Amino acid sequence: MERIQKTVETYLPRIVEERSIPSRFGEAISYALGGKGKRIRPFLFLQAFTMYSSREEKALPFACAIEAIHTYSLVHDDLPVMDDDDFRRGRLTAHRVYGEANALLVGDALLTVACELMTSTGKDFPPRTVQKAMEVVLKASGPEGMVGGQYLDLKGEGRKLELFQLEEIHRSKTGALITASLLSGGILGEAPEEDLEALRTYGEELGLLFQITDDLLDVVGDPEKTGKAGKKDAELGKSTYPGLLGIKGAREKAEERRLFAEKAAGKLGKKGKIFIELANFVYYRDR
Amino acid sequence: MERIQKTVETYLPRIVEERSIPSRFGEAISYALGGKGKRIRPFLFLQAFTMYSSREEKALPFACAIEAIHTYSLVHDDLPVMDDDDFRRGRLTAHRVYGEANALLVGDALLTVACELMTSTGKDFPPRTVQKAMEVVLKASGPEGMVGGQYLDLKGEGRKLELFQLEEIHRSKTGALITASLLSGGILGEAPEEDLEALRTYGEELGLLFQITDDLLDVVGDPEKTGKAGKKDAELGKSTYPGLLGIKGAREKAEERRLFAEKAAGKLGKKGKIFIELANFVYYRDR
Numbered sequence: 001m002e003r004i005q006k007t008v009e010t011y012l013p014r015i016v017e018e019r020s021i022p023s024r025f026g027e028a029i030s031y032a033l034g035g036k037g038k039r040i041r042p043f044l045f046l047q048a049f050t051m052y053s054s055r056e057e058k059a060l061p062f063a064c065a066i067e068a069i070h071t072y073s074l075v076h077d078d079l080p081v082m083d084d085d086d087f088r089r090g091r092l093t094a095h096r097v098y099g100e101a102n103a104l105l106v107g108d109a110l111l112t113v114a115c116e117l118m119t120s121t122g123k124d125f126p127p128r129t130v131q132k133a134m135e136v137v138l139k140a141s142g143p144e145g146m147v148g149g150q151y152l153d154l155k156g157e158g159r160k161l162e163l164f165q166l167e168e169i170h171r172s173k174t175g176a177l178i179t180a181s182l183l184s185g186g187i188l189g190e191a192p193e194e195d196l197e198a199l200r201t202y203g204e205e206l207g208l209l210f211q212i213t214d215d216l217l218d219v220v221g222d223p224e225k226t227g228k229a230g231k232k233d234a235e236l237g238k239s240t241y242p243g244l245l246g247i248k249g250a251r252e253k254a255e256e257r258r259l260f261a262e263k264a265a266g267k268l269g270k271k272g273k274i275f276i277e278l279a280n281f282v283y284y285r286d287r
Numbered sequence: 288m289e290r291i292q293k294t295v296e297t298y299l300p301r302i303v304e305e306r307s308i309p310s311r312f313g314e315a316i317s318y319a320l321g322g323k324g325k326r327i328r329p330f331l332f333l334q335a336f337t338m339y340s341s342r343e344e345k346a347l348p349f350a351c352a353i354e355a356i357h358t359y360s361l362v363h364d365d366l367p368v369m370d371d372d373d374f375r376r377g378r379l380t381a382h383r384v385y386g387e388a389n390a391l392l393v394g395d396a397l398l399t400v401a402c403e404l405m406t407s408t409g410k411d412f413p414p415r416t417v418q419k420a421m422e423v424v425l426k427a428s429g430p431e432g433m434v435g436g437q438y439l440d441l442k443g444e445g446r447k448l449e450l451f452q453l454e455e456i457h458r459s460k461t462g463a464l465i466t467a468s469l470l471s472g473g474i475l476g477e478a479p480e481e482d483l484e485a486l487r488t489y490g491e492e493l494g495l496l497f498q499i500t501d502d503l504l505d506v507v508g509d510p511e512k513t514g515k516a517g518k519k520d521a522e523l524g525k526s527t528y529p530g531l532l533g534i535k536g537a538r539e540k541a542e543e544r545r546l547f548a549e550k551a552a553g554k555l556g557k558k559g560k561i562f563i564e565l566a567n568f569v570y571y572r573d574r
Contacts, residue, residue, distance in 0.1 A: 021430040025438040029430065076395060081368075081387040100368040104391070105438050108363060108398065112429035115402040119421045127414030134406045142399035143308040143316065151312040151392050 001043055001278075007056075008042045011064050015113055028098040028106050032075050033068065035089030040210075041181040042067045044278075048185030048199055051271045058124040059188055062133065065117035066181050069141050072110035073177075075103055077150060083236060111141075125188060133184040140180035149173025158237035166239050167208065174214075175207025182206075198267040202275055205261035209282050212254040215240040216286040219247065258283045288330055288565075294343075295329045298351050302400055315385040315393050319362050320355065322376030327497075328468040329354045331565075335472030335486055338558045345411040346475055349420065352404035353468050356428050359397035360464075362390055364437060370523060398428075412475060420471040427467035436460025445524035453526050454495065461501075462494025485554040489562055492548035496569050499541040502527040503573040506534065545570045 012033045016026040042063035049059050078085040078093040079100060085093050095103035118137065122130045139145060149172030156169060182203040186196045218233045219242050233240045241250035258279050265275035299320045303313040329350035336346050365372040365380040366387060372380050382390035405424065409417045426432060436459030443456060469490040473483045505520045506529050520527045528537035545566050552562035 019429075019431050022435055022438055022442075024442075025430060025435060072395075076391060079391070081391060101441050102438065104363060104366070104368060105434050105441075108359075108394070109430035109434045111395065111398055112425055112434060116422065116425040116429060119406075119418055119425065122414065122418040127409065127418065131406055131409040131414065135403065138399055138403040138406065142306075142403060143312060143396035144306050147392050147396045147399060148309055148312060151309055151389065154388050154392075155309075 004043045004046050005039045007046075007060065008039045008064060008067060011060050012067065015064065015068065015117070019113075021109075025102070025105070025109075028094060028102055029109055031097060032094045032103075032106050032110065033071055035091050037067070037071070037089050039067060041070050041177060044178065044181040044203070044206075045185035047274055048182045048191070049189040051195075051268070052186065052189030052191045055124070059121070059185075061117040062121045062130075062184070062188060065114040066137060066177070066184070068110045068114035068117070069137070069146075070177060072107040072114070073141075073146055073150070075107040075110070079103060082150075082154065083232065085232065121188075126190075129188060129190060133187040136184045136187060137177075137180045140176035145172050145176035145180070146174075149176070153238070156239060159239070161239035161244075163244055166241070166244065170208060170211040171204070174211050175204055178207040178210065179203030195268060198264050198272070202261055202264035202268075202272075202279075205257050205264060206275075206279060206282065209254055209257035209261060209279060212241045212250055212257065213282055213286050215242055216247065216250055216254070220286055254283055291330045291333050292326045294333075294347065295326045295351060295354060298347050299354065302351065302355065302404070306400075308396075312389070312392070312396075315381060315389055316396055318384060319381045319390075319393050319397065320358055322378050324354070324358070324376050326354060328357050328464060331465065331468040331490070331493075332472035334561055335469045335478070336476040338482075338555070339473065339476030339478045342411070346408065346472075348404040349408045349417075349471070349475060352401040353424060353464070353471070355397045355401035355404065356424070356433075357464060359394040359401070360428075360433055360437070362394040362397070366390060369437075369441070370519070372519065408475075416475060416477060420474040423471045423474060424464075424467045427463035432459050432463035432467070433461075436463065440525070443526060446526070448526040448531075450531055453528070453531065457495060457498040458491070461498050462491055465494040465497065466490030482555060485551050485559070489548055489551035489555075489559075489566075492544050492551060493562075493566060493569065496541055496544035496548060496566060499528045499537055499544065500569055500573050502529055503534065503537055503541070507573055541570055 013030060015033065016030045021029065045063045045066055046056060046059065050056050053059070074088060075094050077083050078088055079095055086096055087093060094106055098106070118130070118134045141147065149169050152169045153173055156165065179200055182199040183196060186199045191199070215233065218240065241253060245253060261279040262276050265272035265279065268275065300317060302320065303317045308316065332350045332353055333343060333346065337343050340346070361375060362381045364370050365375055366382055373383055374380060381393055385393070405417070405421045428434065436456050439456045440460055443452065466487055469486040470483060473486045478486070502520065505527065528540060532540060548566040549563050552559035552566065555562065
């Protein structure tokens with residue numbers, strides 16, 4: 001994981017460096033992309049991709065496009081009109097450093113550049129394949145996926161949600177892009193159909209597992225380690241897994257997800273081992 | 288122009304209807320896309336495209352993608368942290384109806400869907416051609432184009448700019464996407480290289496002409512007709528052409544741009560006539 005993290009972090013600054021962007025604006029974009037990001041989505045993408053192809057270097061812009069989409073969503077989500085967060089990835093949020101209007105534009109820039117990066121991989125891979133991979137990522141990022149989930153999340157603030165409503169929000173808000181990262185990696189690597197199905201199922205389970213442990217971290221986590229202010233969910237009146245099920249109940253739910261994720265990863269044979277490890281890593285990260 | 292306007296307005300609602308979007312969120316997206324928009328960018332795109340191809344129907348999603356990008360930029364630009372506008376396209380701005388957070392997400396959704404729409408045209412046109420057309424539109428929309436221009440525009444508020452600085456802002460903020468609309472239409476229609484050059488030059492001149500008359504309309508226009516509150520620029524302390532050159536000087540500048548635009552359109556032969564008419568229409572719209 002660390003190797004891919006480094007590869008991704010070496011490429012990310014090029015997004016700004018290789019473009020002629022007004023300098024302080026470019027700095028703000030780089031700031032948003034930097035910090036202690038876990039880079040889980042590009043990791044999932046590249047991991048799935050390299051199961052079927054050795055051309056990792058050529059797929060790197062696509063991986064970083066997914067990270068740029070994730071980052072733009074964080075920048076917009078942290079804005080005062082949304083979650084109003086002061087800290088992200090272990091440092092001040094973009095709007096706290098560059099102002100709200102500029103942070104809004106940083107998000108817009110990142111999403112646009114992400115689409116540019118994905119489009120540009122069309123010169124190195126079969127165009128129909130790139131098109132399919134892009135469709136998966138864009139659908140998962142837009143109003144039917146991540147952005148739609150953010151809308152539902154906002155709408156749900158201050159209201160007590162049922163478990164199925166909470167899952168619906170998370171499936172779209174965070175699950176969709178996590179799943180799309182794995183799936184688009186498989187698609188770009190030209191994985192067989194049954195493997196794509198396994199990647200999709202694994203992604204869905206991992207996404208929920210990720211969210212449950214994220215909720216747990218918000219309650220029991222150490223802000224020093226998570227890089228975010230703690231107990232934000234309660235402050236915003238957000239429904240959470242520990243809130244609905246208690247800490248013990250949420251851990252049981254996480255355990256269930258981990259088992260389903262492992263089962264899906266098992267279908268990928270030996271190559272799926274890394275995904276089983278990852279599910280375990282996510283499962284234990286609140287301990 | 289009216290026929291294309293209608294074609295575009297018939298297609299736009301499908302962006303929401305054909306997707307499963309949380310219903311009130313879909314309504315907000317439709318609201319932003321609706322209203323009395325001039326639909327100039329999709330018009331330019333389709334006009335350039337149909338000079339070389341008869342497959343207008345297949346190119347329509349791409350045209351509407353450009354309109355969606357333009358619309359997202361208006362929705363974000365109108366937000367209180369940006370220009371804080373109450374009226375747009377003859378009615379209340381999206382954030383005044385649906386709230387700031389939702390308007391922010393509406394913009395994000397529109398940009399993502401725009402990329403989806405462009406990508407989807409890859410099944411009806413040669414993929415390399417679609418890729419080239421997308422690259423032109425995305426570069427013009429991102430931090431090297433429109434979003435970068437918005438950044439510079441914000442930065443320039445309350446400061447007296449020189450004419451060359453004002454032109455730089457407008458070239459990126461509005462000119463880039465206008466030019467890209469023409470250019471991507473030509474590219475998708477597989478126009479010869481020299482025609483693409485003429486389309487580019489025409490677009491650059493039209494973009495400036497458009498901005499100069501927009502500035503003039505802000506000073507001398509009737510809010511009933513423009514659909515926007517008047518004298519916003521002065522309120523925000525923005526530099527404008529009439530502010531720097533006086534009304535007479537700005538009109539002379541517009542005349543200059545119109546002549547250059549006509550010259551470029553002339554290179555397209557008989558097919559360029561419609562573009563000459565358009566430049567005249569834009570030139571006289573503040574009278």
